Amino acid sequence: MHKNIFGDELESCCTSPMTGYFRDGFCRTDDSDMGSHTVCTQVSESFLEYSKSMGNDLSTPRPEYNFPGLNPGDKWCLCASRWLQAYEDGVAPKLFLNSCHERCLDIIDKNLLLDFAVQ
Numbered sequence: 001m002h003k004n005i006f007g008d009e010l011e012s013c014c015t016s017p018m019t020g021y022f023r024d025g026f027c028r029t030d031d032s033d034m035g036s037h038t039v040c041t042q043v044s045e046s047f048l049e050y051s052k053s054m055g056n057d058l059s060t061p062r063p064e065y066n067f068p069g070l071n072p073g074d075k076w077c078l079c080a081s082r083w084l085q086a087y088e089d090g091v092a093p094k095l096f097l098n099s100c101h102e103r104c105l106d107i108i109d110k111n112l113l114l115d116f117a118v119q
Contacts, residue, residue, distance in 0.1 A: 002028045003102045005110060013040035013099040014075035017068050027077035027101045035079035036107060040099035042118055045072040050091040056082070075099075080107040087112065094118045 002010040015025040021037040022028065029038050041047075048059045048070060058076070061069035070076055075096065084107060086092040095116045104113070 002026065004098050005100050005102055005105055005113060006097070007102070008098070010101055011096075011098040013077050013096060017070065017074060017076070019075065019077045021077065023066075027099055027104075029101055029103050036081065036103060037077045038080050038101035038104035039078050039083045039108070039113075040096040041076055041078045041083065041093040042096065043070050043072060043074050043076055043078075043093050044091075046091045047086060047093040048072065050086055050089065051082070054082075054085075080104040084108050087116075092116060 004010045010026055010028060012025040013019050013027050018025060020026045020028065021033045027038050027040045029036055051058050058070045061067060083092055095113055095118060097113060097117050100113060
């Protein structure tokens with residue numbers, strides 16, 4: 001069983017658009033996930049612009065990867081290190097903590113996560 005940051009069963013982040021490293025709706029991970037896609041975010045316009053400026057365009061559809069492109073308000077499993085970088089640059093998106101995998105705690109302090117909770 002995959003656990004969230006509270007030690008409870010990991011909840012689904014989003015299935016529309018389908019998210020997660022394994023594209024199963026969950027921010028779960030394993031050793032093949034070099035980016036640690038473990039934080040369930042609600043992306044904002046400012047974050048999407050920031051991500052694009054950092055070389056990761058999440059708003060443009062990429063049909064060849066079955067990726068519809070994200071819009072402000074969409075939920076998405078984001079790399080923990082990218083979220084932390086966005087936090088340091090003042091544009092971190094809000095989080096759905098019950099859907100954040102416990103492995104994100106290897107990168108992000110739990111108290112910081114709590115400060116950005118949607119729920």
